[in-house]
Amino acid sequence: MENNRIIQVSNLHKSFGDKTVINGVDLELFAGENLVVLGKSGTGKSVIMKCIVRLMQPDAGTIHVFGTDVLKAGEKELNRIRTRIGYLFQEGALYDSMSVRENLKFPAKRNAHLRRLSNKELDEIIERNLESVGLIDAIDKWPSELSGGMKKRAGLARSLMLSPEMIIYDEPTTGLDPYTSDAINDLIIKIREEYKTAAVIITHDIKCARRTSDRMVILNDGKIIANGKFEELRAAPDEQVKLFFI
Amino acid sequence: MERKSPLDLNLEQFFFDIAGIATFTFRYIGSLFRNRFEGREFISQCYRTGYQSLLLIGITAIILGLVLTIQIRPILAGLGAEAWLPNMIFISVVTEMGPVIFALLFAGKVGSGIGAELSSMRVTEQIDAMEVSATNPFNYLVVTRVSATTIMLPILVFFGDMLAFFGSFIGLRAYSEISFKLFYSRAFSEFYFSDMFPATIKTIFFGFFIGIIASYMGYYSGRGTEGVGKAANAAVVASSLVIFLIDLVAVQLTDILTF
Numbered sequence: 013m014e015n016n017r018i019i020q021v022s023n024l025h026k027s028f029g030d031k032t033v034i035n036g037v038d039l040e041l042f043a044g045e046n047l048v049v050l051g052k053s054g055t056g057k058s059v060i061m062k063c064i065v066r067l068m069q070p071d072a073g074t075i076h077v078f079g080t081d082v083l084k085a086g087e088k089e090l091n092r093i094r095t096r097i098g099y100l101f102q103e104g105a106l107y108d109s110m111s112v113r114e115n116l117k118f119p120a121k122r123n124a125h126l127r128r129l130s131n132k133e134l135d136e137i138i139e140r141n142l143e144s145v146g147l148i149d150a151i152d153k154w155p156s157e158l159s160g161g162m163k164k165r166a167g168l169a170r171s172l173m174l175s176p177e178m179i180i181y182d183e184p185t186t187g188l189d190p191y192t193s194d195a196i197n198d199l200i201i202k203i204r205e206e207y208k209t210a211a212v213i214i215t216h217d218i219k220c221a222r223r224t225s226d227r228m229v230i231l232n233d234g235k236i237i238a239n240g241k242f243e244e245l246r247a248a249p250d251e252q253v254k255l256f257f258i
Numbered sequence: 259m260e261r262k263s264p265l266d267l268n269l270e271q272f273f274f275d276i277a278g279i280a281t282f283t284f285r286y287i288g289s290l291f292r293n294r295f296e297g298r299e300f301i302s303q304c305y306r307t308g309y310q311s312l313l314l315i316g317i318t319a320i321i322l323g324l325v326l327t328i329q330i331r332p333i334l335a336g337l338g339a340e341a342w343l344p345n346m347i348f349i350s351v352v353t354e355m356g357p358v359i360f361a362l363l364f365a366g367k368v369g370s371g372i373g374a375e376l377s378s379m380r381v382t383e384q385i386d387a388m389e390v391s392a393t394n395p396f397n398y399l400v401v402t403r404v405s406a407t408t409i410m411l412p413i414l415v416f417f418g419d420m421l422a423f424f425g426s427f428i429g430l431r432a433y434s435e436i437s438f439k440l441f442y443s444r445a446f447s448e449f450y451f452s453d454m455f456p457a458t459i460k461t462i463f464f465g466f467f468i469g470i471i472a473s474y475m476g477y478y479s480g481r482g483t484e485g486v487g488k489a490a491n492a493a494v495v496a497s498s499l500v501i502f503l504i505d506l507v508a509v510q511l512t513d514i515l516t517f
Contacts, residue, residue: 062386065389065390067386067389067390091392092392094389094390094391094392095391095392097390099387099390099391101383101386101387102383103382103383105382105383105384105386105387106384107379107384107387107388108382108384118388118391118393119388119391119392119393122294122391122392122393122394123391123392123393167387170387170391171391173391174391174392
């Protein structure tokens with residue numbers, strides 16, 4: 013198990029002004045695993061993920077990703093780690109001045125191992141990824157022409173461009189209708205099987221947690237209060253934990 | 259590094275921004291020589307900042323030349339010095355009025371656009387998305403925009419100067435039978451091409467700092483839609499102020515170096 017560890021977060025702390033958002037979080041992710049981080053809105057789930065990819069600097073604690081200390085990594089080392097991580101942002105974060113095709117091409121054209129590919133080869137990868145997320149018909153559309161669910165799927169296809177070993181899903185079902193939410197949940201499972209990726213899924217959607225998790229942790233007041241499989245946690249006697257399943 | 263709040267009128271914020279803009283400038287210079295240059299995006303930005311500003315600069319320039327001529331002509335005519343009008347207008351437009359007025363227009367149109375665009379990209383996590391995919395958003399977004407404004411503003415100012423000159427001719431032609439050849443020879447009678455150097459160098463600095471300030475305000479804007487508005491606003495206000503400061507320094511330097 014030790015050798016399969018992708019992420020190891022230890023004693024993470026982060027405050028914004030006087031407000032402590034993360035207060036001593038420990039977290040691990042293992043290869044091939046779908047880990048759900050469940051918590052109410054504003055409890056710092058996204059902050060942890062942003063610290064993991066160093067979009068934010070924590071106040072204290074250590075973060076190892078693929079065995080490297082992310083917080084001490086130089087620019088090149090950090091970029092090497094980032095190419096192994098896919099990140100699906102809450103709203104998709106598509107570049108709105110580019111079509112869907114160009115959105116997918118953008119990271120590929122700027123990363124060493126894909127830069128050498130011809131346009132034809134690159135187009136094949138783009139089409140394959142868009143087919144995986146069921147969005148091939150939207151390949152030449154602009155982000156403004158896509159619905160919320162389509163933007164998330166396009167964002168997911170873009171994050172697959174660098175063949176990541178793990179994907180971070182930031183609130184994948186938030187703001188979507190139940191039907192589209194189910195489709196996204198199915199997609200998360202499909203991507204894991206198809207691309208053999210591990211995933212961290214941060215959500216406050218209990219249905220999403222049940223459908224997609226192999227293991228889940230519950231975040232409350234900046235601390236992890238429970239860790240285990242969905243059914244184990246649902247049966248837990250702890251009143252604080254029970255509240256999340258109501 | 260995230261700006262606390264653009265346009266906050268307190269001393270701490272002021273020095274925070276000065277330090278931030280200085281760091282941003284050094285980062286731009288480092289990035290320009292160290293990283294792959296994004297040629298296509300640079301050309302696209304030249305088109306957006308330069309070509310798409312032609313109409314605004316062009317109309318303003320013609321009106322500037324026309325109005326200056328119409329207002330100054332009676333005064334000079336009263337002094338019996340009407341013959342000096344083309345030369346006077348041309349020198350004042352090329353050395354001072356053109357660069358400053360066109361730079362202010364450019365700051366309003368292009369600076370606010372860059373500030374709002376980058377800020378909007380920050381709010382919608384597009385810049386974060388570039389960072390986590392190991393691309394370099396600073397290189398792609400900032401270096402290209404600052405390079406484009408630095409190169410395009412001097413070209414726009416030269417274009418504006420020429421149209422102001424033409425506008426001045428139209429203004430004078432309405433009151434006298436002066437030919438274009440005579441107008442041209444009088445305009446250039448006391449004008450040397452070396453007179454253009456300080457003005458051109460000045461506009462390069464104007465363009466550079468409009469790009470740097472607007473990019474900085476957008477890149478480190480506050481979150482939310484309010485941040486977008488503030489970034490656009492701050493980009494224009496700070497750029498306009500810097501244009502006058504650079505102009506003041508340039509005038510003093512030119513004065514010292516000429517004598």
